[in-house]
Amino acid sequence: MTKVIFKTKNSFLSLLRIKYTYTMFSNSSKYAIKAVLFLAVNSSENHRIMGKDLAAPINVPQAYLAKLLQELSRGGIISSKKGPKGGFFLSKENALHTLMDVVNVIDGNDKFNSCLLSLEKCNADKPCPLHDLASPSRSKFIQSLNQNTIDEFSTQIEQGKVFLPL
């Protein structure tokens, strides 16, 4: 028997969210990336966006997002202005960061550099059984997380080549 308790609107909504999938990103990082990219496309120095207006379009719990935005702001990934007419935005310099910078701020550094199975560094000379299956593409993926700027991603979005997910 499944027991469900409805406490608040948010906890109800969270039932609809799919959690904990194997994507190498923590939920927090995913949320943060979505927020940053949304800001990249929709905000600017003089068009700031409030936390609560950001939460809905990217489908992230408002209170949780608030916390993430604060971490991103502290980490220099996004900019903000307090008070009335305040909000969050991406400066030109902010947009030069990479997505790896985003996850480093949210989840800490050095999460991507080890073997799929072992505790050692991934090593082509003594590959684990999954190395050849995963490693070439994996390192390419990690490389673009490290190299492509947020600005580049937002250009792709503006050109309609890729889409910002809910």
Place this chain on the structure above:
Amino acid sequence: MTKVIFKTKNSFLSLLRIKYTYTMFSNSSKYAIKAVLFLAVNSSENHRIMGKDLAAPINVPQAYLAKLLQELSRGGIISSKKGPKGGFFLSKENALHTLMDVVNVIDGNDKFNSCLLSLEKCNADKPCPLHDLASPSRSKFIQSLNQNTIDEFSTQIEQGKVFLPL
């Protein structure tokens, strides 16, 4: 100031283990995969291996591994025999399972089929900004998790093409 308390030998050892890296596998799944592959190479119907003799060579905490082995056994991924001279082993049929079967038993099903960023299914028609970077290789990887049998992996290990990590 870092405060470290040494409680037991195992909790000391666990300090040496690298935890929580972004590899799409949970620690439990990684441990389970290592255990299964080790059994595939080193055990047979009439050469069973005890839990405690398995823990050391694959560098997994003994008590934790015990629990995983029990789940794997219940899930039909590995075989076991109780009592003196008992232990764990892989039958011929066991070895026909895939690594995806292993992680399904340990972490539950349907962990691999969603977009890196969104809650929707990954969708080539409306790709998220990371889709093209990750998806082609990712689906190939997932496909071989689903198709290659444990037997095939163990052959590769026996041929010295790949190695079982600590």
Place this chain on the structure above:
DNA sequence: TCTTAAATATGACTTTTGTCATATTTTAAT
């Protein structure tokens, strides 16, 4: 049959991650 060696079941506990709420600080506008 008794003893002993093994897996099994069960669950307590810890750490990490995810979630939500609230008091404080800053600043624009009146």
Place this chain on the structure above:
DNA sequence: ATTAAAATATGACAAAAGTCATATTTAAGA
């Protein structure tokens, strides 16, 4: 100056993942 609207700091709490320990069950061998 005062007010109100925003971010910020802080932390309580919940859920999931990881870790460890112990009592029970099964079966081999004396």
